[in-house]
Amino acid sequence: MDNAWYKECSTGRRFLLKISPGEKLVEKLLNFAEETGVKNAVISSAIGSVTGVRIRGIKAGAKLPITAPRMNIYELDGPFEMLDLEGNIVPNDKGESDCHLHILISKSTGEVLGGHLFDARVFASCEIMIEEFFVTGVVERHQSKSGGISTFYLGDKDE
Amino acid sequence: MSDPTLSLRRSLLYVPGNMPSMLQNIPVFNCDTVFIDLEDAVPLNEKDAARSLVSKFVASYKNRNKEVFIRINALDTEWGYDDLLSVLPSLPDGIRLPKADTPEIVERLDTMLTEMEETLGLEIGTFKIIPSIESAMGVINSIKIARCSSRVIALAFGAEDFTADMEIERTKKGAELFSARTRVLWAAKAAGIQAVDTIFADVGDMDSFRTEVELVKRLGFTGKSLVNPRQVDVVHEVFAPKPEEIEYAKQVIEAIIRAREMGTGVIALNGKMIDAPVVKRAARVIKTAVSQGLLDYELDDEVIYGAK
Amino acid sequence: MEIQSKARAGTMQSSDVVVFVEPADQLTIEIESTVLKQFEHLIRQRIEQQLATLEVTRGLIRVSDRGALDYAIDARIETAVRRSMEG
Numbered sequence: 001m002d003n004a005w006y007k008e009c010s011t012g013r014r015f016l017l018k019i020s021p022g023e024k025l026v027e028k029l030l031n032f033a034e035e036t037g038v039k040n041a042v043i044s045s046a047i048g049s050v051t052g053v054r055i056r057g058i059k060a061g062a063k064l065p066i067t068a069p070r071m072n073i074y075e076l077d078g079p080f081e082m083l084d085l086e087g088n089i090v091p092n093d094k095g096e097s098d099c100h101l102h103i104l105i106s107k108s109t110g111e112v113l114g115g116h117l118f119d120a121r122v123f124a125s126c127e128i129m130i131e132e133f134f135v136t137g138v139v140e141r142h143q144s145k146s147g148g149i150s151t152f153y154l155g156d157k158d159e
Numbered sequence: 160m161s162d163p164t165l166s167l168r169r170s171l172l173y174v175p176g177n178m179p180s181m182l183q184n185i186p187v188f189n190c191d192t193v194f195i196d197l198e199d200a201v202p203l204n205e206k207d208a209a210r211s212l213v214s215k216f217v218a219s220y221k222n223r224n225k226e227v228f229i230r231i232n233a234l235d236t237e238w239g240y241d242d243l244l245s246v247l248p249s250l251p252d253g254i255r256l257p258k259a260d261t262p263e264i265v266e267r268l269d270t271m272l273t274e275m276e277e278t279l280g281l282e283i284g285t286f287k288i289i290p291s292i293e294s295a296m297g298v299i300n301s302i303k304i305a306r307c308s309s310r311v312i313a314l315a316f317g318a319e320d321f322t323a324d325m326e327i328e329r330t331k332k333g334a335e336l337f338s339a340r341t342r343v344l345w346a347a348k349a350a351g352i353q354a355v356d357t358i359f360a361d362v363g364d365m366d367s368f369r370t371e372v373e374l375v376k377r378l379g380f381t382g383k384s385l386v387n388p389r390q391v392d393v394v395h396e397v398f399a400p401k402p403e404e405i406e407y408a409k410q411v412i413e414a415i416i417r418a419r420e421m422g423t424g425v426i427a428l429n430g431k432m433i434d435a436p437v438v439k440r441a442a443r444v445i446k447t448a449v450s451q452g453l454l455d456y457e458l459d460d461e462v463i464y465g466a467k
Numbered sequence: 468m469e470i471q472s473k474a475r476a477g478t479m480q481s482s483d484v485v486v487f488v489e490p491a492d493q494l495t496i497e498i499e500s501t502v503l504k505q506f507e508h509l510i511r512q513r514i515e516q517q518l519a520t521l522e523v524t525r526g527l528i529r530v531s532d533r534g535a536l537d538y539a540i541d542a543r544i545e546t547a548v549r550r551s552m553e554g
Contacts, residue, residue: 061267069273069283179539180482207549208476212542219538 007139007154012132013038019126025050025085026099026119032130033089033097040139041132043101046085048126051078053105055115066148076113079123080105083112089130090152092141100141100151116149166226167450168192168313168382169398170391171355173230175200176209182216185225190391192226194255194384197242198233206238210245218249228289230255234267247275252287255315259290260297262307269308284310289355292346293317294324298339305350314347315384316340318357329360331367333374344379353381362387372397399451400444408448409456411441416462438462470526474551477535477543484535486547491527494518500532513537517544526551 015036019028033041053076062070087101103117137155144151170190174181176197185193195217201209217227229251231242235258243254254272259265265288272286288310292301298321305314318336322329329335340356347354356375359368368390372383376397383394400408410428415438418426425434442462448454470488477485496514498507510532517540518528528544535543 059266059270060263061270063270063274070270177478178480178483179535180480183482183536183539208542208546211546211549212539215538215542 005154007135007137009040009133009135012041012134014044014132015130017128017130019048019122019128021122021124023122023126024119025117025122025126026101029089029099029101029128030097033099038089038130038132039091039097040135041089041130043085043087043128044131045129046082046127048082048128049079049123050082050103050105050120050126051080051123052076053078053080053103053120054118055103055113056118057115064146066146068148071148073118074113074115076105078105080107080113082120082126085117085128087117088152090139090141092150098141098150100149166191167447168226168353168355170385170394171228171315171382172385172388172391173200173358176213176229177201177205179212179216182212184388185216185220185227186223188225188388188391189395190225190385190388191382192228192252194228194230195251196230197238197246198230198257206232206242210238210242214246214249216249217246217251226252228253228255228287230257230291233258234264234271240271243271243275247272247286248279253289253310253312254286255289255291257291257293257317258297258320259292259304260294261300262303265290265304265307265311269310272310286310287312289313289315291315291317291320292339292343293320295321297321298342301343301346302349305346305352311350311352313353313355313381314343315355316343316357317384319360321357331361331364331371333371340375340378340380348379354379356380356383358384358386359390360386362389365389365393369393369397395451398447399453400448404444405448405454408441408444411437412445412458412462419462468521468523468548468552470523470548470551472551474547474553476546476550477539479531479533481533482535482539484530484532484540484543486543487527487529487531488547488551489527490551491525494523494525494528496528496530498530498532500530500534502532502534510540513540514544517541518548521545521548523548 017032056071056073058066059070059072083104083106085101085103087099089097089099092098101117104112104114106112140153141150142153168191171192171194172188172190173194173196174185176195195213197209197213229246231254232238256268268288273283276283276285288308290304290311292298292314301314305311318329321339327335344354359371372394375383385391411433414426414428414433425432442458445456445458449456470490473489475487477483479485496511498510500510
């Protein structure tokens with residue numbers, strides 16, 4: 001019987017985070033986590049405008065694992081509206097805070113782009129709502145063998 | 160092999176994949192590139208035989224005096240993938256991909272080539288791609304296709320399948336191909352890659368063939384697909400700069416050197432203004448002439464672009 | 468590989484070779500060629516080598532050669548054997 005692979009979580013503190021123009025999104029989010037002692041968190045809302053966006057797309061026909069030649073990495077100057085930032089903050093196996101983010105941005109034409117976010121810089125504004133969560137047992141981020149990036153790991157499946 | 164993106168590809172000759180007599184003549188043809196064909200030149204019941212023959216021939220063709228591309232069957236046919244598995248280990252220079260209607264189709268070939276390079280322990284990006292733009296959809300998407308993979312070094316226009324797809328007749332004058340050709344050209348030029356024109360099937364009518372070669376050269380094509388060795392010399396003649404063109408190009412370069420010495424970026428040459436685009440074109444004429452052994456001339460880039 | 472049924476490969480063009488294979492208890496190679504006198508032993512040697520590579524130890528191989536080079540002999544033998552196994 002193939003049971004679901006899950007962990008129950010309870011909500012912790014909620015934060016409103018503002019990132020200023022020119023600052024790097026990923027760096028600021030991780031600094032925030034260190035500063036506030038947030039171990040695990042999820043982005044519940046994020047809007048603003050960004051520039052220097054570095055994202056990845058997976059090539060048609062690619063097989064696992066998704067190594068560099070199987071993805072297209074885009075460096076997009078922008079600036080763009082940031083429509084949404086999805087993802088989570090979960091520490092890596094060395095206990096350092098780490099995040100996995102996907103971003104949605106739009107051009108002046110309204111054309112929307114998105115992908116796995118490597119990094120971006122805030123252009124004019126960035127307002128992020130973050131929700132801390134607590135979980136029993138271990139939730140860590142490992143370098144995923146198949147995805148080619150780091151994703152969180154919920155301990156053994158049938159723990 | 161020098162940088163594949165720069166090599167001269169004026170004449171790209173089709174060679175049927177299931178004919179040993181033609182395959183083993185490849186070393187003696189004087190074309191720049193060969194397209195060994197596993198697709199339309201090979202009947203359905205001989206696809207397996209041609210694939211084996213071609214891979215063994217290419218493996219035996221060691222010190223190559225030209226580029227070797229293989230036209231595999233389209234990836235959505237039952238033969239395409241097996242063609243790749245069979246021919247890639249013999250290390251052709253690249254693949255001509257038929258029916259390249261969308262960027263995704265080319266991307267799919269790109270990832271397959273990556274997998275083969277990893278299996279064969281080759282540098283990623285070794286195998287190049289020349290997609291065939293041979294349908295209305297292909298022409299529409301040619302701009303994205305030209306940019307969708309660093310392996311794509313040229314777009315090749317295919318009028319036989321294009322005119323069939325458009326349900327129109329392929330004529331010798333080729334007026335019906337004009338808009339498709341220009342869009343394929345813009346796509347290739349905008350992406351900084353080469354553009355190869357379609358075949359001219361009537362090998363007996365060399366006059367109409369020469370006229371078509373002159374037209375496509377004037378439009379901006381860098382080469383042409385050929386179906387018979389006799390067509391190669393005509394292409395090389397038409398694509399070679401004329402003596403008077405070479406002479407004028409040398410005058411332009413000498414004029415701009417004088418201008419630079421006088422500290423100006425422009426100068427008049429028998430009444431015509433010589434500015435940067437004119438200098439760049441003159442440099443291209445000289446480089447082509449030198450590479451075709453028509454001229455012996457030392458040209459340093461500083462002359463063309465001017466010291467920063 | 469194993470010759471499991473009658474099969475053929477190759478064409479009658481010049482520089483090509485037609486290869487017929489059929490199942491048999493031992494390995495026999497019959498060669499007919501436009502250049503038989505000068506090259507029979509080389510053609511036979513090449514066929515034996517290719518059959519060894521394909522691990523074919525039994526079968527009747529009939530070959531009608533029109534001056535095929537080594538790569539063409541290898542290819543047509545391989546295709547004929549492969550076709551005999553596809554049945």
